[in-house]
Amino acid sequence: MAKIINGKEISGIIKDELKEQVKALNAEGKYPCLAVVLVGSDPASCVYVNNKKKGCEYVGIKSLSYELPEDTTEEKLLELIARLNANDEVNGILVQLPLPKHIDEDRVIKAISPDKDVDGFHPESVGRLSIGTKGYVSCTPAGIVQLLKRSNVETDGKECVIVGRSNIVGKPMALLMLRENATVTVCHSHTKNLQEICKRADILIAAVGKPKMIDASYVKEGATVIDVGIHRMEDGHLCGDVDFDSVESVAGAITPVPGGVGPMTIAMLLYNCVSYYL
Numbered sequence: 001m002a003k004i005i006n007g008k009e010i011s012g013i014i015k016d017e018l019k020e021q022v023k024a025l026n027a028e029g030k031y032p033c034l035a036v037v038l039v040g041s042d043p044a045s046c047v048y049v050n051n052k053k054k055g056c057e058y059v060g061i062k063s064l065s066y067e068l069p070e071d072t073t074e075e076k077l078l079e080l081i082a083r084l085n086a087n088d089e090v091n092g093i094l095v096q097l098p099l100p101k102h103i104d105e106d107r108v109i110k111a112i113s114p115d116k117d118v119d120g121f122h123p124e125s126v127g128r129l130s131i132g133t134k135g136y137v138s139c140t141p142a143g144i145v146q147l148l149k150r151s152n153v154e155t156d157g158k159e160c161v162i163v164g165r166s167n168i169v170g171k172p173m174a175l176l177m178l179r180e181n182a183t184v185t186v187c188h189s190h191t192k193n194l195q196e197i198c199k200r201a202d203i204l205i206a207a208v209g210k211p212k213m214i215d216a217s218y219v220k221e222g223a224t225v226i227d228v229g230i231h232r233m234e235d236g237h238l239c240g241d242v243d244f245d246s247v248e249s250v251a252g253a254i255t256p257v258p259g260g261v262g263p264m265t266i267a268m269l270l271y272n273c274v275s276y277y278l
């Protein structure tokens with residue numbers, strides 16, 4: 001039976017560490033402050049944004065909320081970002097994605113100052129990550145590295161296979177695992193022999209976006225399996241990209257859904273907000 005990597009518990013420990021750090025910063029007259037921008041009222045985005053604001057409150061980070069109507073123009077949104085960039089009280093800016101179709105997401109991401117880019121989505125943040133200099137790292141991949149480190153999963157010299165090549169997860173994940181001295185393979189929809197490649201992995205990271213796609217036939221005995229997916233099934237239950245019941249008997253360690261990678265994303269967002277001052 002695989003060891004369960006408990007993201008809820010690990011994220012709780014990180015948030016408690018941050019709470020102490022924020023207290024110490026406050027004592028020096030430094031007050032971390034995150035501006036959260038939501039355009040429209042996509043139900044999933046509203047839930048995410050609320051959880052981010054609650055996380056801020058828990059660790060003592062001030063949060064400013066900007067809830068703009070669905071028909072907000074790109075120009076108006078860019079004006080708000082310019083004001084937040086110039087506001088010394090604000091040290092982190094988060095624009096919740098996806099944005100309504102009439103707004104160019106790339107332009108918005110580029111408008112956020114790289115010094116306040118707590119999502120790590122700005123091309124400069126991605127560039128810094130790729131050459132290994134200091135900068136904000138995308139929260140989900142950064143959270144996965146913390147899950148591995150805090151569960152004592154060795155990465156140095158290990159085979160890491162990532163399934164998925166998105167800008168938010170797959171690509172930054174590959175760069176981070178390289179930084180952790182793993183041998184990294186990135187697979188995607190055009191990859192031949194996916195099963196065979198996944199079976200080589202000591203650490204298998206599934207970020208495909210297909211419910212329960214990765215079953216035991218993709219997993220080497222004793223491998224660590226990280227599940228980034230989150231899907232709601234017809235019966236209302238949540239599941240990941242990994243078929244947990246099938247993989248659990250083969251893997252050495254596995255993240256559950258929910259309670260695995262999900263809670264880590266917010267913990268790392270809060271970490272990014274605080275790290276501005278560290």
Ligand code: GUN
Nearest residue numbers: 094095096097098119139
């Ligand atoms: N939408 C889904 N995930 C994210 C995230 O991590 N950051 C932002 N800004 N939007 C998202």
